[in-house]
Amino acid sequence: MKMKLVLGSLAVVVGAGYGAAVMAQAKPDVLVKQRQSAMVLIGKYWGPIAGMPTGKAPYNAERVATNAPLLEMLAKMPWDGFHENTKGENSRALPAVFTETAKFKDGADAMQRSLTNLVKVSKGTDEAATKAAIAEVGKTCSGCHETFRAK
Amino acid sequence: MKMKLVLGSLAVVVGAGYGAAVMAQAKPDVLVKQRQSAMVLIGKYWGPIAGMPTGKAPYNAERVATNAPLLEMLAKMPWDGFHENTKGENSRALPAVFTETAKFKDGADAMQRSLTNLVKVSKGTDEAATKAAIAEVGKTCSGCHETFRAK
Incomplete structure (x- = not known):
């Protein structure tokens, strides 16, 4: 019964993530x-490519293709960690x-x-x-952090 | 010059990993x-499948196939973090x-x-x-941790 409740509220935030994987260990601090x-x-993996569109980092096609x-895969991993039971935990999540x-x-x-x-x-x-696509990724990072992460 | 030295010693431990990605930020605490x-x-992602071979966790083929x-990808990521410049950092690495x-x-x-x-x-x-393959993975975890990680 409790498991079902957990599954239900996780579904709210999981989106395209790998939610099912974490079911076995939903302790708030672990999440x-x-x-x-x-x-x-x-x-x-973002750091070394983030500066390429503006020239702060030299363009390196191979590094972009590797990272x-x-x-893409790592970006699916955070969301099931924002479970409601983590509200009281110390973090930068607003x-x-x-x-x-x-x-x-x-x-x-x-x-x-x-x-x-x-x-x-x-x-x-x-x-x-490729540079334009990197810049587009960057916008999605800062767009979310402004609203959802403490400075 | 310094960069070349860093590259040289990283190569020792990187193995099959994504070493090039981290070059831009080789501070010991960050690594x-x-x-x-x-x-x-x-x-x-290992936790929910680790117990399947022994029956401690119910077998779930879909979860194994997801995780x-x-x-496989995450397992390539730790190694360039074991740079020599991290010897003095606080961690469980022996x-x-x-x-x-x-x-x-x-x-x-x-x-x-x-x-x-x-x-x-x-x-x-x-x-x-599949269970045998999971068990095989488990052996490689504990095999390494015994020698290289503090209890």
């Missing part, structure tokens, strides 16, 4: 650690995560779409298009 | 956080990581192979073979 870990790894699929759930899900979906596009574009040889 | 994050996420490719580098790399490679096999087997319908 927070897991979602933060996903964000850390997104940062790891884009990793980011209360809006749990009140503006539709907007939160839209933000997650937008990131996912932008990364799927980046994966596709980065398989080609169009540098301008 | 530790990133490698620990990879391990946390490996735990997230195996995630694990000194052997930096002295028994060949054995460490063999352990990482064994995990990778076992996960590639699990991905393959879990696409089929052979429950016994």
Whole structure:
């Protein structure tokens, strides 16, 4: 019965993620650690390509093509960690995560779409298009963080 | 010059991983956080399937098929975080990581192979073979942790 409730409320935020995987260990502190870990790894593989559209980092097509699929997969991992039972945990997640759930899900979906596009574009040889696709991903990061993450 | 040195020593431990991605941010504390994050996420997707071979968790073919490719990818992510410049950082990594580098790399490679096999087997319908493949992955986890991770 309790499991069903957990499944029900997770479904609200999971979106395109890998929700079923985490069912066995829904402790709030673990969920927070897991979602933060996903964000850390997104940062790891996003960091080296983030500056390419503006020239802050030199363009490296191979690196984009390597990192884009990793980011696409990692971007599915944080969401089931934003379970309602984590509201009281210490993190940078703002209360809006749990009140503006539709907007939160839209933000997650937008990131996912932008990364799927980046994966596709980065398989080609169009540098301008790849840079534009990277910039588009960047917008989805900051768009969500403004509303849902403490400074 | 410094960059070249960093590249050189990273190559020792990177193995089958995504080493090039992290070049832009090789601060020791960040590297530790990133490698620990990879391990946390490996735990997230490994946890729900780990108990299936012994019956501690009910067998769920779909979950195995979902989690195996995630694990296969995540298993490439920790290794470039074990850079020599992280020796002084607070973590559970034992000194052997930096002295028994060949054995460490063999352990990482064994995990990778076992996960590639699990991905393959879990696409089929052979429950016994899938359970055996899961058990094989488990051996590679504990095999490495015994030597390279503090209790």
